[in-house]
Amino acid sequence: MRGSLWQLGQSIIRRLSEADKKAVARRYFASEADLKKTVLYDFHVAHGGKMVPFAGWSMPIQYKDSIMDSTVNCRENGGLFDVSHMCGLSLKGKDSVSFLEKLVIADVAGLAPGTGTLTVFTNEKGGAIDDSVITKVKDDHIYLVVNAGCRDKDLAHVEEHMKAFKAKGGDVSWHIHDERSLLALQGPLAAPVLQHLTKDDLSKLYFGEFRILDINGATCFLTRTGYTGEDGFEISVPSENALDLAKAILEKSEGKVRLTGLGARDSLRLEAGLCLYGNDMEQHISPVEAGLTWAIGKRRRAEGGFLGAEVILKQLAEGPSIRRVGFTSTGPPPRSHSEIQDEKGNNIGEITSGGFSPCLKRNIAMGYVKSGLHKAGTKAKILVRGKAYDGVVTKMPFVPTKYYKPS
Amino acid sequence: MDGLKYANSHEWVKHEGPVATIGITDHAQDHLGEVVFVELPEPGGSVSQGKGFGAVESVKATSDINSPISGEVVEVNSKLSETPGLINSSPYEDGWMIKVKPSSPSELESLMGPKEYTKFCEEEDASH
Numbered sequence: 001m002r003g004s005l006w007q008l009g010q011s012i013i014r015r016l017s018e019a020d021k022k023a024v025a026r027r028y029f030a031s032e033a034d035l036k037k038t039v040l041y042d043f044h045v046a047h048g049g050k051m052v053p054f055a056g057w058s059m060p061i062q063y064k065d066s067i068m069d070s071t072v073n074c075r076e077n078g079g080l081f082d083v084s085h086m087c088g089l090s091l092k093g094k095d096s097v098s099f100l101e102k103l104v105i106a107d108v109a110g111l112a113p114g115t116g117t118l119t120v121f122t123n124e125k126g127g128a129i130d131d132s133v134i135t136k137v138k139d140d141h142i143y144l145v146v147n148a149g150c151r152d153k154d155l156a157h158v159e160e161h162m163k164a165f166k167a168k169g170g171d172v173s174w175h176i177h178d179e180r181s182l183l184a185l186q187g188p189l190a191a192p193v194l195q196h197l198t199k200d201d202l203s204k205l206y207f208g209e210f211r212i213l214d215i216n217g218a219t220c221f222l223t224r225t226g227y228t229g230e231d232g233f234e235i236s237v238p239s240e241n242a243l244d245l246a247k248a249i250l251e252k253s254e255g256k257v258r259l260t261g262l263g264a265r266d267s268l269r270l271e272a273g274l275c276l277y278g279n280d281m282e283q284h285i286s287p288v289e290a291g292l293t294w295a296i297g298k299r300r301r302a303e304g305g306f307l308g309a310e311v312i313l314k315q316l317a318e319g320p321s322i323r324r325v326g327f328t329s330t331g332p333p334p335r336s337h338s339e340i341q342d343e344k345g346n347n348i349g350e351i352t353s354g355g356f357s358p359c360l361k362r363n364i365a366m367g368y369v370k371s372g373l374h375k376a377g378t379k380a381k382i383l384v385r386g387k388a389y390d391g392v393v394t395k396m397p398f399v400p401t402k403y404y405k406p407s
Numbered sequence: 408m409d410g411l412k413y414a415n416s417h418e419w420v421k422h423e424g425p426v427a428t429i430g431i432t433d434h435a436q437d438h439l440g441e442v443v444f445v446e447l448p449e450p451g452g453s454v455s456q457g458k459g460f461g462a463v464e465s466v467k468a469t470s471d472i473n474s475p476i477s478g479e480v481v482e483v484n485s486k487l488s489e490t491p492g493l494i495n496s497s498p499y500e501d502g503w504m505i506k507v508k509p510s511s512p513s514e515l516e517s518l519m520g521p522k523e524y525t526k527f528c529e530e531e532d533a534s535h
Contacts, residue, residue, distance in 0.1 A: 061467075062440075062467075066440045066441055066466070067440050067441075067466045067467055068440065068441045068466050071466075263440075263466070263467055267466065331444065332444040332446060332462070332464045332469070333443065333444065333464055333469075335469060355466060356441075356443040356444075356464070356465075356466050358466060385446065385462065
């Protein structure tokens, strides 16, 4: 996305915005007063947060340090992100698992209590409605977090199916956690810093695992997950305790963990090869095309039973016609919608996210190309403002991930 | 900066003798963040007041750069292709972008002076 300099504040929002175009337009023109504020709004402003409209919320795009420094600091030390705009949701009832399995590709039944996974909500055509991290708290309680920009359509989708499911006697209900705030603590100092604030032994909590525990005097939902490729946590905290927790985390890190905004969050997730819904994944893109085949549980591949399963299982058997791949390139950083061509100048696909990697100091991007042209090392041309620049299909993640897994 | 004229799209122009030098302002580079790529026109081409002549890419976004005046491009700052960060470190000196032979010098009168531009930036920041 581009704009003249005076559009600066806006252009980043367009690039980061997700969901359908109408929603983007609605948010884009929303006046400041219409924007929702997290309980940390004043804290952000006091720390120099540059607030921008994002998915209907006023959120910090960056603080006093640059996006470059902020991104690098998260990987070297740590970053604290306010992601309270995202929507936390609990499904409860003895049929929660079988209900959710109708809507997502994950083997929810196969998850051990206290563990979770990234999954995709699919539509009848096998396209993605949203991606979400889901956790099986207990057999009758699923906790999940969906994208802020997808909140309304996701909730409508779940509600519609829940009504039908309950009408047939299914036992499931939901609770939307609007009473809670969500903080993401990411980077090598995440665990040591958070350990100062809880008696639970965090060295026993591995990537993808979940626990309800006391942190800094408040009952929190803790998931060892994130959106940066680093080790770290997402902490769902009662909103009245969120400010104290944010302050405590910064203080315990002795200034090394810094507040980190949406700008660095976008760089970090791109370096980690993670999709941004609305850019890299959309209604018409299937999880197989998006490279998320690993997230389709084995049992689900055999049994199906989720929306769009026919389309998705057929793609699994025959191979998808397009695939999401990573690129490195010369010249200006590719951006969303940059055309991808083969070396002869034929159109082979489109970039969906791209930018300059603060950690690698070079251009990185992801996009979709025709199957067959997706192998690492395949040369391509990427068009930016009408000029073709050299690109090469590159394995993702671009920056190695550091998830905390049992050795 | 004294002696400079400013466009409301945050470019500056310094008119000295037959040639005018053009770049982006300190305010603009500060909002953009680290510049990672600069796209400039070829010498010999022409630019028009208010029309784009190039682009600046930062970690944050892509921005078009408009020319504050019309004229013929006589020189471009080739150092920016290797060291785009000059725009951040020295927006008014080493980070200049193009030199233009103005075709209608009277256009300069439509631009803002330093005080006016400072006020303009304050107002713009306040409205965001």
